[in-house]
Amino acid sequence: MDELAQRLAQCTLALCRIPSVTGAEGALADALEERCRQLAPVRTRRLGNALLCEGPRRPGRPTVALLGHSDTVAPSADQLTCIRNGRVHGCGASDMKGGLAVMLELLAQAEALQRNLVCVFYDREEGPMEDSGLEPLLAQGLLQGVDLALCLEPTDNHLQSGCLGSLHARVTFHGRRAHSARPWQGQSALSAALPFLAQLACRERREVRVGGLSFYEVMIATTAHTDNPRNVVPDRFVINVNHRFAPGRDLAEAEAELRAQVPPEAEVVIVDRAPAGPVCHDHPLLVPWREALGIPVEPKQAWTDVARLGRYGVPAVNFGPGETAQAHQARESIPIENLVIHYQALRHLLAA
Numbered sequence: 001m002d003e004l005a006q007r008l009a010q011c012t013l014a015l016c017r018i019p020s021v022t023g024a025e026g027a028l029a030d031a032l033e034e035r036c037r038q039l040a041p042v043r044t045r046r047l048g049n050a051l052l053c054e055g056p057r058r059p060g061r062p063t064v065a066l067l068g069h070s071d072t073v074a075p076s077a078d079q080l081t082c083i084r085n086g087r088v089h090g091c092g093a094s095d096m097k098g099g100l101a102v103m104l105e106l107l108a109q110a111e112a113l114q115r116n117l118v119c120v121f122y123d124r125e126e127g128p129m130e131d132s133g134l135e136p137l138l139a140q141g142l143l144q145g146v147d148l149a150l151c152l153e154p155t156d157n158h159l160q161s162g163c164l165g166s167l168h169a170r171v172t173f174h175g176r177r178a179h180s181a182r183p184w185q186g187q188s189a190l191s192a193a194l195p196f197l198a199q200l201a202c203r204e205r206r207e208v209r210v211g212g213l214s215f216y217e218v219m220i221a222t223t224a225h226t227d228n229p230r231n232v233v234p235d236r237f238v239i240n241v242n243h244r245f246a247p248g249r250d251l252a253e254a255e256a257e258l259r260a261q262v263p264p265e266a267e268v269v270i271v272d273r274a275p276a277g278p279v280c281h282d283h284p285l286l287v288p289w290r291e292a293l294g295i296p297v298e299p300k301q302a303w304t305d306v307a308r309l310g311r312y313g314v315p316a317v318n319f320g321p322g323e324t325a326q327a328h329q330a331r332e333s334i335p336i337e338n339l340v341i342h343y344q345a346l347r348h349l350l351a352a
Contacts, residue, residue: 004105008339009088011101016081016090022071025049025123025133029070032100032121039107045142049123050133052142055110062285063116064350065149065314066106067134067305068099069125076330089333094322098334099152102321102343106350113350118146125305129274134305138312148285149314150346153304154322157341159290161213161317162247163300163307165276167254168222171196171239172267178233189237190226196263197221200241208246211279213299215246219261240271244303247276277307280315289349295319319345 020028029049036044036053045052049070057063072092080089088098103119110117120143123133137143153160173193178186205216222242226234241262245254251273262268281290281297290297300306300318309316321342326332 004343005336005340008098008101008105008343009083009336011104012088012093012098012334012339013081013083013090015097015100016088016093019075020070020072020092021074022124022126025070029121029123032070032104035104036107039110042107042110047136048133050137051121052137053107053119053121055107055113055117057116061114061116062147063118063145064285065118065120065143065146066103066152066346067120067122067149067309068096068103068152069134069305070100070121070123071125072097073126073328079331080333083336086337087333087335088339089331091332093332093334094154094326095328095332096152096154096320096322098322098339099320099342102339102346103152105343106346114352115350117350118143128272129308132305132308134308138308138314143309143312143314146314148283149306149309149316150319151305151309151316152320153318154324154327155298155318155320156323157319157321157338157345158296158298159281159286159317159319160298160300161281162210162215162279163277163304163318164215164217164244164246164302165249165251165254165307166272166274166303167243167245167251167258167270168272169241169243169258170269170271171241171262172269173237173239173265174267175233175235175237177228177235180231180233183233186233186235189234192265193237193239196261196266197224197239199261208248210247210299211281213279213297215299216301217245219243219258245276247279249276251275274303275307275311277304277316278310280306280310280317283315283317285349286317289352293345293348295345
């Protein structure tokens with residue numbers, strides 16, 4: 001293993017050894033802040049558990065921002081934390097502490113880069129959109145002047161453009177309680193919901209082409225429950241419906257489509273909403289770079305913070321070293337080779 005690979009692997013492992021489950025990122029934010037404040041002339045600013053780190057700003061040169069979230073899902077009981085067989089094992093290794101390690105390596109070289117570099121390490125990427133540690137940075141205008149942003153979400157070192165928007169709705173069917181031995185005395189809310197559930201089950205994905213890429217819109221039930229004892233005909237049946245929609249559609253349009261699918265006797269409450277992210281893979285800073293390196297371009301068939309950045313007028317794409325198949329998995333890991341390839345690709349972009 002050469003020196004660069006060793007540094008990236010050891011840094012990723014060190015980050016994985018600091019637990020940072022969503023909502024408990026303080027210890028990792030402290031470690032990242034200490035590391036970044038040692039990287040003169042990098043300027044570091046902290047808001048809560050989010051860090052904004054900037055290399056020298058040179059007028060007339062493009063400014064590129066790299067963004068990585070510090071939180072992880074809860075680790076599995078059998079999660080390894082070690083380097084073994086060419087991989088770094090650890091909770092968050094692919095999603096996305098490997099990306100954070102690459103960001104730190106590039107920050108250490110910020111003065112030698114041709115393009116201005118901004119790195120954002122932020123907390124609470126998982127969970128409600130309004131809770132994200134990235135939101136205050138954008139709301140305060142701290143990323144104004146950024147020409148291009150890359151979210152280092154796991155993409156297998158492919159460039160993933162845009163992202164799906166997402167709506168979660170609580171759909172409630174009502175009935176009348178009765179003893180389960182005498183169901184004719186009541187009306188089952190569960191039975192009332194069956195045609196709607198069957199309709200969702202038969203609903204096919206819908207392809208939408210944006211910027212030459214295929215996004216697939218879906219609407220699916222993800223959770224369902226009643227609140228009654230098992231010997232009672234349920235008078236209330238609650239379903240969570242998740243609607244994923246393509247770039248180019250706004251939240252109001254997506255919400256109207258969801259509501260149109262629900263029968264009038266059911267109650268609909270939107271509990272979480274996130275806009276779709278614009279497709280930006282033809283950005284002038286990206287085209288010569290991705291063509292020179294032969295980087296594949298794909299649609300992002302999920303939601304990421306490129307949507308949040310787009311809402312604030314910052315063009316953004318997804319590009320990260322993590323393996324998409326490893327995200328949120330038990331025994332998560334990342335190939336060391338992916339870290340090196342990703343570093344070299346970003347170094348090429350920033351040195352142009």
